[in-house]
Amino acid sequence: MIRISNHYISRISLLLAAIEAILLLLVFFAGAGIRFVQWGGSVAELVFDQLPGAVLFMVVVMVCMAALGMYQSDAKQDSESILLKLLPSLAMGFAIMTLIFYLFPDIYFGRGLLAIVMLLALLLILLERTIIFRWSGLDHLRSRALILGAGTSAKELLDLVEESATLQNIKIVGFVPFAAEERSVPAATIIPKISTLLSLVNQYAVSEIIVATQERRGGTFPIQELLECKICGIKVTDITGFFERESGHLRMDSLYPSWLVFGSGFNQGTLRTIIKRIFDLVVSLLLLIVMLPIMLLTALLILIEDGRPLFYHQERVGKGGKTYMVIKFRSMFNDAEKGGKPRWATTDDPRVTRVGGLIRKLRIDELPQIINVLKGEMSFVGPRPERPYFVDLLTAQVPYYNMRHSIKPGITGWAQVRYPYGASVEDAIEKLQYDLYYVKNHSLFLDLIILIDTVGVVLLSKGSR
Incomplete structure (x- = not known):
């Protein structure tokens, strides 16, 4: 990579x-x-x-x-x-x-x-x-990796590599187990550590060592050997960094506070803020001009099917935990939450109107949020804004959930283009892993990639509810 x-x-x-x-x-x-x-x-x-x-x-x-x-x-x-x-x-x-x-x-x-x-x-x-x-010869472009560890984390790593398609980026040469570690990988992939790590690296022509264990205390962890390998030009990667690099998300079960504190990323400088604001204004105004006829037609269809209001305003949590009112085309009947308690959206939700089902599939219901972007309450690209009820629920159950509020929420985002629509706490955890990746690594380049991916998501109707 x-x-x-x-x-x-x-x-x-x-x-x-x-x-x-x-x-x-x-x-x-x-x-x-x-x-x-x-x-x-x-x-x-x-x-x-x-x-x-x-x-x-x-x-x-x-x-x-x-x-x-x-x-x-x-x-x-x-x-x-x-x-x-x-x-x-x-x-x-x-x-x-x-x-x-x-x-x-x-x-x-x-x-x-x-x-x-x-x-x-x-x-x-x-x-x-x-x-x-x-x-x-395509194999020469793949990194030959030696995995340090043979437990459950190593098995998850192996599964990820085997399940990926032809564009996989590494070739695993084997696993070096720890003495007291329960082995979860196939026995045929085990490489006994009968010499130093550097000797194994040279023997198997390894270009990268991936540390696939969270237990690094005591005298069994070969920190000096890893340092020797790194000095000799061998890349040493933590399993958390590996999942970030290969999957585009931060694995919640492998995160630990010191990695977040001392690792790279999470840059919120003034220059990046200015560039992102200019990007938001340019993209939002262009989209507003291009999509205005479709927005007018959508408003007319909503009016014909279910009358007013054409839009709904709903409280969402933005940057720094501050709330604001999001604007969307109304896609549900007026009494969708007549019980007063917020509910997750579901597949084939009976509360959705016929017009609402269409504009949700094409993500047209999201377009009025351009106004929120122009007002500075949202960015065009960022984590999906959630309602205060769900934020309180998820903050109490999901570690690091509030980190997604360190930047403005977005109309589209990394989680939206990489993971289907979330409708449960478990889905929220999965999407948070992508949101944290974006918070850590967001840049103009990544924003452009997300915009391009969003086009494919809309055309293929991925993840709509």
Whole structure:
């Protein structure tokens, strides 16, 4: 994994992105050569003339592919799975390019050329991914890891690696158990410690040691040997850091206060605050302009089906524990909580209207929160805001829950795009692990990734209730 602005990106994902950026540019110029076969100028003049269109085409297609999860580490990479995501990605790219042509006629380069390059892109990217994921040399991009520990934490680590798809980032060479430790991993994966850790590292060509145990007291923990390995250039990773890096969340059962206090992240500097506020204003205003016709249509449909009010205002907990009134399109009947006690939303909730069910699936009900963002009560990206009743309930039961209130809540967020809708204390714990990752590592780069992922979540109706 490579760390970019506090967020971890798979080496293999970066390799794919780099290769496909070049491929898409080449595809565009090849398409231009086919389309303008009667071109009277030189090849250099043709390339220079078509370069802006080529770059725009490359960016749009890669954003669409990213939105549909083609660069995520859990993406399946067999030919059928690639095709099932590549086709809608290119279709979405075609639609966006057509819209851009309509809004900015000066960059129009013709639907004939666009159709040619889309077809070439489909064939070449499908071929490129098939070749790459059948290439045995891909293993060289994966970190060879030796796991220190063979107990339950080590078994969870092994399960995570085995369950991940083709883009997994490490290759486990074996587990080195502690003497008094109950072993939970397969016996065939055990490496007896008959010499020093550094000798094992050299023997198995290891590039990383992952410490998969929380028990580090007494004389059995090889701190000096780990230090020796680190001095020799071997990466030493704590299991908490491993889960953060590979899964994009902080495991609650492996967190401990000193790691949170002394670890990296949790930066809330003035510059980051200013950049995030500018980002919030720009994205919110652009979305408001683009989505205004849909918002007006939604308001009309709500009025026709169930009358007024069109919006509902509900108390939520924001930054620093301060409450504010969130604004959403009303998606439930007026007497949805006539008993007075807040309730979790459920699948096929009978309180939801027909229009409400549709706008929830498409996340249109969230759009009026743009007003909360413009007022400074929310950010566009951040943890989902909860009601005071549930905050009090979860704070009493879930450690570190209040840490999510150290930044502004958001319309969309890391937990929303990585985990389905939460409707229980257990779901809240799972989502908190993603929220804590965002609180620890939030940056403009991560915000952009979340925005791209949000498009895929909306298009595929993931996690709606």
